[in-house]
Amino acid sequence: MELLLLSSSTKYAGRLLGHALGAVTGLLAGRERLLFVPYARRDHDGYTAAVHSALSPLGVQVEGVHRSADPVAAVHEADAVFVGGGNTFRLLSALHRQGLVTAIRKVVGAGTPYMGASAGTNVACPSLRTSNDMPIVQPSSFDALGLVPFQINPHYQDPEPTSTRMGETRQQRITEFLEDNSVPVLGMRDGAWLRVSGERAELGGTEGARLFTRGADPTEVPVGRDLSRLLKTEARYDVD
Known part of the structure; x- marks a missing residue:
């Protein structure tokens, strides 16, 4: 598989995908048609136009899956797939409703590059259970794409020791x-991304991450760290 999983599509005061344009260029090398999945936001046309503007310097043709009469066929015909950010529950609900969970799994498993940002990174995991989002809609299932066998928490924020806020960190x-x-669970700070190529996974970007495992203290993951071992994860959900 060829995956680029971004914590966020934009860094503070930056432009869309600007902080990750080099990584995006590497993923899309030789690809001419990018299918964009805008279902995490309500304004599908506006979101697709913004992505087209951001990627036009790369010479990539961006097409919104929402404009296709047959979204499943559009996925199978795409040179690459980009699933954008927004609300993860809204996104996964639409993917299930359109029959795109199985379709995306199949084409990505066969070699079609996949890029996700925020919610699009959430749904690359087996489940949306580590999303930060409010469940504004109810998907038919929490089962997501499962392109990686572990969970990611995008937009991860470290605890503030002096904060008086009473909500959970x-x-x-x-x-x-x-x-x-x-x-x-890989908590990726904004500016970080995970690049998966075949059996290798590496943390990239401008910010690091924290790795959480059951029964152990979280560990810091610096940019450039090889995380290939996570691709061999045997995930177990709903355990005692």
Whole structure:
């Protein structure tokens, strides 16, 4: 598989995909037609136009899957697939409704490059259980694409030691997830991404990540770290 899983599509004060344009260029080398999946946001046309503008310097033709009369056929005909960010529950609900979960799994498994950002990275995991989003709609299933066998938490934020906020931190929420599931969770800060090529996975970007595993303290993951071992994860959900 060829995957580029971004924590975010934009960094603060930056332009869409600007911080990751080099990585995007590498993923899409030799590919002319990119199928964009905008279902995580309500304005499909506006979102697709923004991605087209961001990628036009690469000479890539961006097409929105929502404009296709047959979305499944569009996935099979695409040179690459990009699933954008927004609300993960809305996104996964649409993917199931359109029959695209199976279609995307099949083409990506056969070699079609996949890029995800935020919600698009969430759904590359086996489940959306580590999303930060509010469940504004109810998908038919929490089962996602499963392109990687572990979980990712995009937009990961470190606890603030001096904060007086009483709500749970991301670390606390991931710890709660691991109380009931035995699956590694990679908390990627904004500016970080995971590049998967075949059997190799490496953290890239401008920011690092934290890796959470059941029964252990979280560990810091610097940019450039080889995370290929995570591709051999045997995930277990709903464990005692």
